[in-house]
Amino acid sequence: MSTAEVCPCGRVDAKQRAVAYANCCGRFVDHFNDTPAPDAEHLMRSRYSAFVCERADYLLATWHVNTRPASLDFEAGAKWLGLEVREHQVTGVDSAEVEFVARYRVAGQAVRLHERSRFVREGGRWLYVDGDQR
Template structure:
């Protein structure tokens, strides 16, 4: 990936220009141990970017231990097309929800994943817990 490539999460700057991956989600994905996502929306966006780039280690590391799968397999041939964050809200001192729609293409078929995800903060780090899909 080029250092100047746009972040897959779709975040833009104040002038509506795409944010560079290394300045956006890439810093969290590449440096999870030292640079945790500051809130649940950043974590959700960085997890989307990790799916785009097949970063299994990051996805498992940011998945809460109570619901984390032992392994994670990617759909071979999935082409991620975009992310729309619809809502981000704090639900408690250390809990939050993010509603999003992620789009991808698999075997020539368009797929739309609409989920309200739940997150928890432990020891200053946010973790994905689970979500309800619609």
């Protein structure tokens, strides 16, 4: 993805202008070792962008070791359509939850993924643990 392109996560600035990938999720996805996401919402948004860009390396690196799959396959032909963050809730000093709806289309069928995800912070890095689909 070009760094000047609009970020897939849909974040907008104070003037309601779309934020560029490089200034949004790209700084985490492309520079994971140096720039970890500062909170669970940023991590969730960057993971959505990583799905759009098919960046399995980032997704696996930000998945908690206790629940991380050995590998990750992407849905062939999936077209990601948008992300809506409904809630970001801090649940403890090093834990948080994010409720979101992600929409995509595959094989002509619309799919809506509504999930409340759980995150923990370990060693200064936020990690995706798991989630409950709604």
